[in-house]
Amino acid sequence: MKTQNKIKILGVGDFAASNSSDEMLKTFGLGSCVAVIILHPATKTAGMVHVALPESTVSPAKVKSHPGYFADTGIPALLQLMATLGCKNGEKGKGMVVKLAGGAKVLDPDNIFNIGKRNVLAVKKVLWSYGLGPIAEDVGGNFSRTVTVAMDTGKITLSSPGKKDWHL
Amino acid sequence: MTEHIDNEKIMAAIEKTPLIPANTAQLVNVCNDPMHCLRDIVHVAKHDAALTANILRVVNSAAFSRSITIDTIDRAVSLLGGDIIVGMALAETAETFFKKDLTGYGGHQYDLWRHDLRTAIASKKIAEKSAGKINADVAFTAGLLHDLGKAILSDFLQGTMEKILAAIDSGQYADYPTAEKEIVGVDHGYIGYLMIKKWNLPESILDAVRYHHEPAAAQPELRPLVYAVHLGDLIAMMSGGGTGADSMHCALDPEYKKYIHLSEDDFSIILLDVEEEYNILKSTLFDQGDS
Numbered sequence A: 001m002k003t004q005n006k007i008k009i010l011g012v013g014d015f016a017a018s019n020s021s022d023e024m025l026k027t028f029g030l031g032s033c034v035a036v037i038i039l040h041p042a043t044k045t046a047g048m049v050h051v052a053l054p055e056s057t058v059s060p061a062k063v064k065s066h067p068g069y070f071a072d073t074g075i076p077a078l079l080q081l082m083a084t085l086g087c088k089n090g091e092k093g094k095g096m097v098v099k100l101a102g103g104a105k106v107l108d109p110d111n112i113f114n115i116g117k118r119n120v121l122a123v124k125k126v127l128w129s130y131g132l133g134p135i136a137e138d139v140g141g142n143f144s145r146t147v148t149v150a151m152d153t154g155k156i157t158l159s160s161p162g163k164k165d166w167h168l
Numbered sequence B: 001m002t003e004h005i006d007n008e009k010i011m012a013a014i015e016k017t018p019l020i021p022a023n024t025a026q027l028v029n030v031c032n033d034p035m036h037c038l039r040d041i042v043h044v045a046k047h048d049a050a051l052t053a054n055i056l057r058v059v060n061s062a063a064f065s066r067s068i069t070i071d072t073i074d075r076a077v078s079l080l081g082g083d084i085i086v087g088m089a090l091a092e093t094a095e096t097f098f099k100k101d102l103t104g105y106g107g108h109q110y111d112l113w114r115h116d117l118r119t120a121i122a123s124k125k126i127a128e129k130s131a132g133k134i135n136a137d138v139a140f141t142a143g144l145l146h147d148l149g150k151a152i153l154s155d156f157l158q159g160t161m162e163k164i165l166a167a168i169d170s171g172q173y174a175d176y177p178t179a180e181k182e183i184v185g186v187d188h189g190y191i192g193y194l195m196i197k198k199w200n201l202p203e204s205i206l207d208a209v210r211y212h213h214e215p216a217a218a219q220p221e222l223r224p225l226v227y228a229v230h231l232g233d234l235i236a237m238m239s240g241g242g243t244g245a246d247s248m249h250c251a252l253d254p255e256y257k258k259y260i261h262l263s264e265d266d267f268s269i270i271l272l273d274v275e276e277e278y279n280i281l282k283s284t285l286f287d288q289g290d291s
């Protein structure tokens, strides 16, 4: 991950959180990956993890260097980071707002390569274990998505070449 | 089959494609020989002072975080491998294409390079799983060149994105390359093939570039390689390295299973391995804006 003009850019498997009102979190061209965005309005904190695969069992060796690669290790890592910024996940997930974007697929008649869909399902399963669930999602389809989260407003902007920007 | 496109402007653009240095073509052909060894690559690279200097620069670059300085070409080649050496030579020759602003696709400068490099690495990883059926160095080179045609076709697709996306959504076109054929008469695979036809590269690479979106059309004995690039391309798109509006709008040919055996787990691991190798290589082969 790197920071450019107060924009934290998240690559595949990166996760970050911030409560500086002039910062943004951004991830480019999500294909089958899923961006899990967690907002904590009480502390004006936003976090994001760029998940590539559903489960870490496929490659446990990579968990240490990149927990964010996988839904089952990426979401706990993000929540832990947000906890250090004072974001408490209350009873049944109260206080946290979760949104999802990504999980696209290529045009595949057999659906064998639909990692995107498996990612979205895995992300939801892990969120449920924390009493959390997405209140908004923009997932699936055959296009890539770039996601920007503005910290001051919690506003999430999505963009894709050939489409007008939209919000989540 | 006619080797001509019914569009003089596109033909003129293709004809302006520069040739590659004889040394570069020789490197690709050495790697194409299944019996080649690193000595053969060293032998060719040694005759190119600029390439030798570049190889030594790359092998010692921070990305590889080595504790000692590598100062001989032999050692450098054995550490980097034939695929990277060929990649460096081609990157230099075709830089104007790789860094082209793909505005016709809604892409940006160096998007083509990033996507082609990801595809090259993914194609190589798939080839490595083929138990020797597919030459991994060749798969890397073919992946690196597969979308070169976009650098030319982009100019002829200005203002078409929204229309193409709507037509794919409504089912009028099967995928983006089909739309290119309908609108311009050819897809970027065919243009790329014409661009590199005079480079004296192995036929397998020409077929892989030409048919990467319709691998079943390739010569039967070359299909394993062409399918490896076909899959490598999709992996690159899935992991976020597309070239614009066409990303993810490409159809997977499920016939790949006849030639390549990949389990769901193999596929997942390749996805991560590509990402990690890409992150090492992206800054070493080119000095680019980076992202």
Ligand SMILES: [Fe+2]
Residues within 6 Å of the ligand: B146, B147, B188, B189, B212, B213, B233
């Ligand atoms: Fe292509």
Ligand SMILES: [Fe+2]
Residues within 6 Å of the ligand: B115, B119, B146, B147, B233
């Ligand atoms: Fe491609």
